[in-house]
Amino acid sequence: FLQHLHKVLCCSGIDLHFLHKEFDKVPMFMKTAPEEIDPMKHPELAAIQSIIHDDDRPLEEQAESLKDEGNDYFKENYKKAIVSYTAGLKKNCSDYNVNAILHTNRAAAHFHLGTVLRIFPSLDLMIFVQYSDHLKALIRGFLVDLCNGVHILHKPMLKLLYLWFKRAAGRDARKAKVKEKKEHSEREALLAAIKERGIQLLMTHQRPKRRSDSEDDGGSCRAMAGLDLDGLCSTEATGVKVFLDEQGIMHWPVLFLYPEYQQTDFISAFSESSSFLDHLTLMFGEELPPWDINRKYSPQNLQLFFEDHEKESLHQVNPEKPLITILQHKRCFIKAGTPSFVILVKGSPFCEKFLSERKTQLLTHSLHQST
Template sequence: MALLMEKGAEPQTESELADLDAISALKESAALELKEEGNKYVKMGKKHYSEAINCYTRAINQKALSDTETSLIFSNRAHVNLLLGNYGRALSDSEEAIKLSPTNLKAFYRAAKASLSLNKLVEARDFCEKGLNQNPDNVELKKLCELIDSKISERQQHEAQVSKALTAAKGLVSAIEDRGLKIGKAMFQELTGLKKPILDKDHILHWPVLLLYAEVMSSDFIEDFYNSAPLPWDKENVYTRDSIELYYEAGSGVCLSKKEIISNFLQGTVASHLETYGDDETDAVKSSSKGMASVGEGGSKWVKVNERRTLHAVLREPKFVIPGIPGLSP
């Protein structure tokens, strides 16, 4: 009997051939029944999806159906996996269905949907195009293709914004390096938020400055030094331009590396999630060992600002580590 034949042996008698034909027919019948049973489970709702997948898997494992029929079962299983959110499995099943039957439009559609859900937009677009090449009038594929194109456009716009923010941050760091300035950890973000210097088209750095009034436990954030309007809280007009002196704290803080400064400047932008910054990575590693040393080995002290000097000259003082943005105390 064929059931007792050794593995790999060829049937020798008509009886053995008949037995093999009968076994093949039984397996084919079982596979088709399992397919239909799986379809019924799908119609019964989400609670029965796992049973549907089990039926489809058993049908495939019979290895008794034609490539076209097996392709349909893989496509059906992909459909259920999509409904369950198993997008990786859905994509794998769809790809198997396409291999077995390159004309299976549902497989292309489900492969595209799975790829889209996995954020594989290029692959999703490719599956749509291949499906539409076979049937240009397929409405579902057309709609899905339009959605994917929209997502691709959104991604390109986002990438352009990220690139612009990163370029701006690198430009700031380069300008700061050229001027010999030292940047430390931001100390006053609860007062200033994520404010940072601005590099204009003429390569001029514009620094916001925080004034800290220790006597009255208040502060003033200055973005334009030419604005000399009186302080709204200074009712007695004590803090006038002619009556105050400015001081900065020297010898405190730790210089940040280039990589750390770029990361700080990217805060609050669309590029804040970046962990690597391209060509500057090597430079950042090299500079970090030097930058981690404090310039305040002899302790910190408050130094009076010579008002005849520019802000740029003050910021370049050897022991002045800018705490994110300059902070001065009247």
């Protein structure tokens, strides 16, 4: 169609250059808008602008429209944005928030252009601080002035700086208080969950009081009453702690000990609902650890034990049981917030020697105690 139109126009003898110039005067066909709109040269464009910025509207609405226009220009043309923001400020509307935005946005446009000028021409903007949330932006504008060599550190400016730092300090204090309250609430929820599960914690400086088996049940309940979370942190370098997830499932840092090779494995988040076999299958699957040179550590060949710190004995663990079942065993005390388990190769010479030197509760008896 355009090619046909061009051919018809050429045949009719119309000057295409003149036609293009005439089209450029029509706002709908303008390729670029003029820097400044002269009503004498561009009456149609001036009419459109007057519709947008109708002088009959309240000053607040006019300033708001110029602010929005400046924001649109800001994406592509900082100079035009400055013109719009300045026009908005000239309206002298009573909305301090809009005026503050016009000032700060104009300052941002000048900053991107690298313009050296007085960003805030009047310290009367102090009043904006009382009615708007743009104190930080105002301070940045003043700092830009300082960088441009405009020295404005007199009494009103110092007062404004003092107010800014005072607000910042108050905000930081409130954030710290909210954070502390949240952490306290999480600690209380975790402590309640540990008590509810009947899990016993043993701090590094504490040893469980010796008691007879008949006293175990009552003693465990009394121990729960005095439970706290001080020092409930992994002794590993990571400092990982037990935590509750959004579903209320507890995850523990767990340490596996391999005394035969003096090696360890650290699991940072062992779900209480996961079994030991789940982890052992992953850890000793197709790729065995480099220290297992004889390839003895396969899941079906392993025996697990936890240590009874009071009676200095070992209790065998059923690897198919979930972690929570073992932690609820009345002879299981969690030291420094990290359950630890000894792993041996069943029937190996080292295993037989290691167990012969220690009191050992076999799996059947250990499971009977836990019920």
